[in-house]
Amino acid sequence: MENKGLLFIPDISGFTRFVNEIEIDHSRHIIQQLLEVLINANNTGLEISEIEGDAILFYKFGEPLELEALYKQVERMFCEFHRHLNAYDSRKICQCRACVSAVGLTLKVITHYGEFTTYNVKNFSKLIGKDVIVAHQLLKNDIAQHEYWLVTDNLLQDTPPTGLATWMKWDASAKQTETGEIPFHYTQLSQLREELPPEPDPQLELSDKVKVVSVFKDYDVDIKTLCFTVVHFEFRHQWQIGLKEVNEVEHFLPGVGSRHQHVMENGQKIMMFTSSFYYNPEEKILFSETDEKRKSSTYYTITKAPDGRSRLILDIYIPKNPVRQLLFNLFERNALQANLRESLNRLEPIVKEMVLPLEF
Template sequence: MIQKALYFMPDISGFTNFVNHTEVEHSIHIISELLEILLDIATEDFELVEIEGDALFLFATKIPDYKRLINQTTQMLEKFHEHTKSYETKRICNCGSCRTTTNLELKFLVHYGALNFIKVKHIKKPYGREVITIHRLLKNKIPINEYLLLTENAYNLYHNSLNQTWTKSSETYDLKKLDYFYKNFGYVKETINHKIDLKKNNKDYTSPFLKFKHVFEANIDEVYKYVSELKYRHLWDKEAKRIEFDENKLNRIGTQHNCVLNIGNLNFETISSYDRNQLAYGETTEDLMLTRHFSYLIKLEKETETSTKVITELYAELTTVGSFMKSNFTRMMKKSWENKLNNLQNVCEK
């Protein structure tokens, strides 16, 4: 008896074309996070065959009923859009891929048919006509962006449970006509009532105890890249032996990383501030000696296409001992940050 399977493909679309390395790199991280979210839900019923760019290709031999299929599809859409909306409130980057994350959309393709495998060395995966069928339908002329598509085989499998909300259509590939049915799922995105999930920060960022002003002969986006991307931190913060962070995640408000010093560690959390005329990046920690709380903000203002005003502000709530040593603490921080900013300027201008 021929084994049958339900083939399932969630496919992400909606990114604009990227024009520089930063946008491509950030888009990879964003897509990766979204695919992980979808995979966590999908693997309850389906087995992953492979990740195909912005899509997942999965299959199941234990066929879920129609209600479970719809519930899973809806749940994936909800979690997908909750994440993109949450990302919009927490992002610190203004590149094209980060700005357009909320424009991302998700569609689903489902096919039912024979399950055959091909094995090459230790790799075994579904193979044959049924696999080709679902992949061909990724390119279709459906006039909406978020939908569930059932091939004719999948439609016949579930036809007793379907209602009048399904639309029939067809495509022609290599002179062969493929009939399918689709259902609009665009309403799911509109029902997401996202609550901003940001940690409340009641700290006063209006009266810094130290403030530095520089003009870097570098483009504002280049300066911001070196300031905000943790993988570049070692280039200008020479006090850190290393920076420990998740390289597969984009830095955003609330992201934490560990700064390993010669003596001890500092755990930092990313913060920011909003001004339409500035790009701003900062971090906060409760681990700095002599303070209950320490934060910094680096604010960038565009001077010209090739020059940037850099305003650095340091904030601290001192402990009792720190208050007695305030002048020494201030002198120490002034020297430390003058070195950091000189290094940053050299990196950006070179």
């Protein structure tokens, strides 16, 4: 039975301690998604021993990987981690502290080679051994920065860590443990993040559209409270005429591109996706939803109104088509406009009683 191998620990950090229930829940969702991203980025046959809070303990028995192959694995995980965060930051809707600060999360990777064995607890293979303890102790060190790759000298095997990337600079250090000094080298990884290309525009909005209905109403609340009430799906059925519920389709935090299902009171089910979002509470907040068949889009625009009030404008767009526009004006416009106006009226008592549960 092999008892020597690689220990590989990517560790996420950067979140502060949240006390608000929504922020705690959202931070948990974000970390969960990032852990899945790291697991999916594993392409060197690493096995998972366990997920330890914000870190994953990977291992692989046998001879150590070549340093270049190991770096490619670190690079892949690091870049996928930050691509995911960049995408979420550019498409997020929620403005809680967890969601806003997520883009600042960091990743460090600890790699060590040593002796350890496995033991099974039901369906899980747990690791035991002195070097497992050493790898965990290395997570706490004197390195000032938070995004780095640490390689112990056990893994380097007297081979200097050079020639991997032109920007890479290595420093040597050591960790004092109960079993002695553990020498290691480390290098910063922030350059990889700076080299990532910007997130592409998802191009989800109707490209050639015409406005067919527009209604608005002013409310005696601030712009953030109105926004919070309108954008959160759990309140939507309480005020939108004809809507029974909104169901989550993808189990992650909603953002531009995420899908959700509108279940209507007549039994109809309509798949929708969030097609745009703009957040500037000093000026206006705008987001839109488009049905998956791209038959129509609803734009929710929230602006400041006179006397400290806030205004919600609902605009309905359909694809530009003379025949479709004529039929809509003849058979649909009046009923839809009446329903939207009544929806805005039903929103008033809900938004008046809304208390923001967090900084939004």
